[in-house]
Amino acid sequence: MxxxxxxxxxxxxxxxxxxxxxxxxxxxxxxxxxxxxxxxxxxxxxxxxxxxxxxxxxxxxxxxxxxxxxxxxxxxxxxxxxNGFEEISADLSPKFVVGLVKEKKKHPNADKLSVCQVDVGGEVLQIVCGAPNVEAGQKVVVAKVGAVMPSGMVIKEAELRGVKSMGMICSARELELPNAPQEKGILVLDDAYRVGEPFEFPGQ
Missing domain, CATH: 3.30.1940 (Nucleic acid-binding protein fold)
Known part of the structure; x- marks a missing residue:
C-alpha cells in the first residue's frame, strides 16, 4: 500500500x-x-x-x-x-533496508548491467544493477518492492533485458542524501550497519 x-x-x-x-x-x-x-x-x-x-x-x-x-x-x-467496502491490509515492514551483496554476475544480455544476489535479512533478492562500483561483499542500501523513492518513483518488480529484478540498490544521490556525490555509483556502507536493519534517511 x-x-x-x-x-x-x-x-x-x-x-x-x-x-x-x-x-x-x-x-x-x-x-x-x-x-x-x-x-x-x-x-x-x-x-x-x-x-x-x-x-x-x-x-x-x-x-x-x-x-x-x-x-x-x-x-x-x-x-x-x-461505506460498504472491503477492508484492506498493508505490509508495514521497512522498504529501505541494509543489504549484503552475496554474489555479482555479468548480465547475460547487457554489458553494463550486473545481476546481484542480495541478502536483506531473512531473504535473498535478485537485483539487476547498473552501477559500475557494485561488488560482492559490499553492504548497500536496498529499496525493496513497494518502496517510494524521494523522487516519487515507486519500486516495482521488474524484468531488465530478460532478467527479473526484485528491488534496487541505491546511490546516495537517489536517496537525496546531503552532499551526495554526482558521479554514478551505489552507496557503499561501512561495517557498522547490520544486514536487514531499516535504513533511515531524511525525507523518508
Whole structure:
C-alpha cells in the first residue's frame, strides 16, 4: 500500500494505491467520500481515493507521501466499512533496508548491467544493477518492492533485458542524501550497519 496526500497540488484527497494499474483498464465506484478503483476485467480493487481526507484522518505527509502505519490502516478500514467496502491490509515492514551483496554476475544480455544476489535479512533478492562500483561483499542500501523513492518513483518488480529484478540498490544521490556525490555509483556502507536493519534517511 502506498498513500499520497498533497492538498496544495491535488486537493484534500488521500490517494491510496494497493497495486500498480493502467488507467485505461480501471473503473470507479463511489460511496460517500470514498472512491474505489478496480480492474475492469478482474473486478479486483487496485486503489482508493478518499475525499475530504482531513475530516477523516490526521495526516502526516512528506513531499506528498503520506505516512502509512497501523493507525492509518485502522482509520481507513473504519471508513471503508462505513461505506460498504472491503477492508484492506498493508505490509508495514521497512522498504529501505541494509543489504549484503552475496554474489555479482555479468548480465547475460547487457554489458553494463550486473545481476546481484542480495541478502536483506531473512531473504535473498535478485537485483539487476547498473552501477559500475557494485561488488560482492559490499553492504548497500536496498529499496525493496513497494518502496517510494524521494523522487516519487515507486519500486516495482521488474524484468531488465530478460532478467527479473526484485528491488534496487541505491546511490546516495537517489536517496537525496546531503552532499551526495554526482558521479554514478551505489552507496557503499561501512561495517557498522547490520544486514536487514531499516535504513533511515531524511525525507523518508
Amino acid at each position: 502506498i498513500a499520497f496526500y498533497n492538498p496544495e497540488g491535488v486537493g484534500d484527497i488521500l490517494l491510496i494505491t494497493l497495486e500498480p494499474f493502467e488507467k485505461q483498464n480501471v473503473r470507479i465506484e463511489k460511496k460517500g467520500d470514498v472512491v474505489r478503483i478496480f480492474d475492469e476485467k478482474t473486478r479486483k480493487t487496485v486503489g482508493y481515493n478518499i475525499f475530504q481526507a482531513s475530516r477523516h484522518f490526521s495526516l502526516k505527509a512528506e513531499r506528498g507521501r503520506a505516512a502509512v502505519d497501523g493507525e492509518m490502516i485502522d482509520a481507513v478500514n473504519r471508513l471503508l466499512r462505513e
